[in-house]
Amino acid sequence: MIKRLQKFDIYLFFILILSAILNIYHIWKDDTVNAYYTATVTSMMQSWHNFFFASFDPAGYVTVDKPPLAFWLQTISAKIFGLHGWSVILPQALAGIGSVYLIYRLVKPTFGQVAARLAALIMACTPIAVAVSRTNNIDSLLVFILLLATGMMFKAVKQQKVLWAIASFAMIGVGFNTKMLQAYMIVPALVLFYIIAYRTTWKKKLLSLMISMIVLLGVSATWSIAVDLTSKDKRPYMGSSQTNSALELAFGYNGLQRLTGQQSMGGGSSEGKGQPPSQQGAQKNENNSSAVPQPPTDANQNNTDNSNQSSSQDRPSMQGPPSNSYDATPPEMPGGNGDGPPSGVGGKMGNGSGMFGTGTKGPLRLFQSELSDQISWLLPFALFGTVGIFLSTVFERRRLNTKQKETLFWVAWLVPAAVFFSVAGFFHHYYLIMLAPPIAVLAGAGWVAMTRLFQTETGIKKWLFPVAILGTTAFEIYILSTFTNTIGYGLSIAVGILGIGTVLALLFTKGKEKLKQLISLVAILGMLITPLYWASTPLLYGGNSVLPEAGPQLASSSRSMSSQVNEKLISYLEKNNTGEEFLFGTTDATTASPYIIKTGKAVMALGGFSGSDNILTLSEFKELVKEGKIKYFYISGMRGGSSDILTWIQKNGKKVATSKWQNTPSSTTNQQTSRSNNQQSDQNSQSNGGMGRMGGMGSGTLYELSVD
Template identity: 40%
Template sequence: MQVKKRQKTDWYLVSVLLLGAFLYGWGIWDAGSANSYYTAAITSMTKSWSNFWYGAFDPAGFITVDKPPVALWFMAISAKIFGVHGWSVVLPSVLAGIGSIFLMYKLLVPKFGLWAGRIGALVLALTPTVVANSRTNNMDAILVFFLLLAVFTLQKAVSRQNVWLVIISFGLIGVGFNIKMLQAFMILPAMLVFYWVAIKLPWKKKLAWLVVGLASLSIFTLAYPVAVDSVDKSNRPYIGSSQSNSLLELAFGYNGTERLLGQSTGTGGAFPGMGNTSKSSKSGTNKTMPGAKKSGNSKANGKMPGQAPTGKAPGGTAPTGKKPTGTPPNKNVKQGKGIAASKQGKPTGNMQGGGNSAFAIGSAGPFRLFQSDLGSQIGWYLPLAILGLIAGWFGFRKRGAKWYHISEEQSEVLLWAGWFVPVYGFFSVASFFHPYYTIMLAPAIAALTAIGVSAVVKMSANNSKHALFSRILISIAVLSTLLLQSYYVWSYYPVISVILIIMAIILAIWWLMPRQMNNRIKILLSAIGILAMAGWWSLTPTLSHNSAAIPAASPSLLSQQGSSDMGGDVNNQLLSYTKQHQGNAKYLFATTDSNSASGYIIKSGKSVMAIGGYNGTDPTMTLSEFKALVKSGQLKYFVMGNNSKTSSGQISKILSWVKKNGTKISYSSTTNSTQTQKMGGQTQASTLYDLSSIYQ
């Protein structure tokens, strides 16, 4: 009887996994509230099964967050086990990031070998936006893990010709939909093409299996939103950021077409091409969007990628270990709500999680992802991926085969190209997204880079003609990658940028020389050159212990400490007063928007009503319904929060009624009824109104 050979531990993989664990997990004990919007929801979800099921933002279950709750379920379970802490709500993202590294390795090894798996895992681990995303409680790291798991399962389904694995793989995309909605569907073209090309079945059986897989996708996609939407609206929370209290409307509107075409609901106007250069912006008339998603209504307080660090904290003061305060250092910045705009109309702000970086997405076009705004987060290996796609397709062709005969390796190239191209295209033209969403490209970039290396090695080993072609390809790849990286590095470290340029030219020439010119040294120097600064950018969130609401990697993080959030601040005097006088009221108080409420929910565990949802504009109730709530004694106090000046529709009517009929309360012996506090460099007014005497 043949004894099965025991598989040896790949210590290279173990090393990369440990590196990932360090990058993603070190310092998360300083996460603070991470993204306080979601941390408030996690706090609420630990208090009741209803809140857990719906993803309720507040303990009373008045409104949900703006996404389905599947990712938050993992975070809430972690918080229930360990308590609600910054590190406990971030922990699932850390584990998802590590899991994604492992899946990348497992996806590449079967067809391209151990070194391809190792390279792909390392590139993914050292992608700056992957590190930043895996250190916060946003959904993206968990979404990417589930998408990779879906692709891994489909790969197994193809190799084993197993219909149940086909069903599971497409079902996992449905789970991904209930993490971040239509963003999960961006890889569907890749899966469909790969399945059809790679699985070796009679076409009728192949089609039948695909129909069953798509049925699984439909069921797992629609089961949760249909179940929620079918519940009587008076018996469940309002669906945050929707206009009709519907999860399906949220999916195909605010989290669907508006992401591509621009935000147009709940904000009082269209939102064409945030961060794009247009005629109006060139003339200095670029308007900011009231209540723009995750803008935080902050003033510009720092620098974007491509600007040199000053050695000062973002608020303009020297780092002291305390949260930065002060006025923005950039005098050209208009102090508006939402996205700060410069006199030239271009977005300004730092990439360290502050509100102003939320829409620093560059100018729309085919090279947007190479620009410093997005490229400094995702673009470090883009030339390698593009050239890797070309090398992989031609390097793994069957010799003498017809053009339409696709090898098994080529089908894998199609899989990753099918992931890369549509996602690249979306980010090139879309108008409404955040820079950290580009983590969606990271797996495809890592895989195509590793496949390209494997293909070049194969070609160079075949014959002299292919060896020359492979050397030319490597020369172009090294030159273009290092020159692009020198562009990202220049504003922070000009000397290093010059070194990268010199290194790029020398290595490019060296690679064109015959193979006998010490290949190992060339490989080592090329790897060090390509990974060094990308690795440094990836290290910055870890060294700064950063767990940001708008996650990003940048050396500017090193001038601040801990997490950065566009909400979550608490006026302790206001909190103490409302807790002391809440009585039997259901809500501690109501306020305009979620960011004004989140910190109070986290700190007190009490119900704070974010009447307008995230942007302060959700039509959650009418004025008459609000009056009835006050008259019944369920609500005694109202706080004018971040978005009190930008609310519209029914919410605007409610605010006007509160100002006209409510009584301003002085909740401190040292100030009047309008208290002020510092929030990320700006002064925040917190006006408290007593509504309890209106109907007495």
């Protein structure tokens, strides 16, 4: 017991407490979080069939557009604690804290306790890592799984046991079933590390790697193959795929198309011709974004918290849509995306800065203002630190030593991921969490290496640490300059004084090594002030559960909104339900999600997430109506053009009088409130790139269906 207490690292304890506060505090304020995913959990809780296939709706009509592992964990959490916003966030929040701990455990044996503490602290303070971990988006869980795989590979090398190496690749397969090909980003690093670090003959290495790759592919494809081998009439349609195939979804829509930025057509009309149902004739704003079909909501509901708008002089927030609402996909990017809205929603759109405000493609993309404040604060320091690690260690008999080998592993994680984000045409800001572990490790271990060089070497090696401090300080001031209209110049001045002051103190402090070490520590902690503040902003100001990001712009941007449903509509549909399987149908998951969460009943998202999946033909839909499985269908008034099913509904369906299912303001006060809310919603719509009206009367039509 005494030995265990002696080994207990009090600094790690406080770092984990910090991480827990950043990742968990106030998550109970988020109602339904990313409603597309929460609706999926709602459905998965209702049957093993829905649970296995990750069905978006309780009827098992269409799946979510991701593999199921993360949603399995969220469903288990919701089963234990009840379905709440915080209960579906909890697995990701715990994964974020776990990643901080794993970083410490991975770094300490080779680089020492101080490096491990700093790496863990940097990971805990990474803004985008915190922002993602506070939502039910699945990237933080993926990073945790990849760090587990890293630990297994390190153990394989240290213990010289090939089974651990094979297990490492198997864990990447688990990651594949969390977010498909994104998990493969670290495969090059694992292969390189195994080749350079595992002590055996080349023949045995190649054989082991071959077995590992087979295991990797086997574990990766297990669920997808099981889905594809299941008769299509006995499982949900694979959401956002073109061919109703999980494997096609993995390597197409969730694979290579992320790199190219070209999204799949998904579906077309119900007969496979024409434009996607939810997009035809859609209204466009100046950024070429399509208007969004919205769920009907009560006219007198004040469902927004949008009193503050983001400053046009600062980098616009990627908050874009409300936290539980989704954009339909514009015609130029059909297919939709369960991760969030398309071009034209939030961020810097229409100005050459990337599809989602992610900057201009090129080698310096991670240093551009669109991305740098989310992940890159200490990237320059990590790069200097990498050089410092190699300069502070010597080759052992012309071979790489352990520190150099592990450094190469983290570099091999960082570089391919950085290359992807530098050239990719389609990703969201929160994907950048993939860069957090290598930056944290290289910066933490690099600090230790560079401080030793400064204390013991002369010339270029000695100057590496001061240059790293000044370079990183200058870069942080550059990032902060984008936000001066929001936060002023105070933080920039403080960062500059700390950076320059610590360098001068180091240079003019002679013969006092302990004092130099303290000053060096102040330098790295000073560089962590801004990312820590950024990481705190989702907690302080409220974040966005659809497109997570961090930064002071959250304080002045339109706040996330809770999902709103039309209670009168629900009452009408439930009262008039005569045993139909679906409460009602609509074009897409945007509209369906909050109603699934609220009622726990099946709502048909005819075209899947974005409304563009080609799931049913007209004859199949008519057969469902004839069999009494669906009786009501809601079509947004913002839809134009035609598709076979929607045209048939409009031609043959009986319009339900709005007075039966839609509240009408009964007083002047209510009318004034409604107009005020609608005007505010229209302003938000314009600032969010043409999102369409949120709340208000709703402009759609409810149809009662029948087949003679």
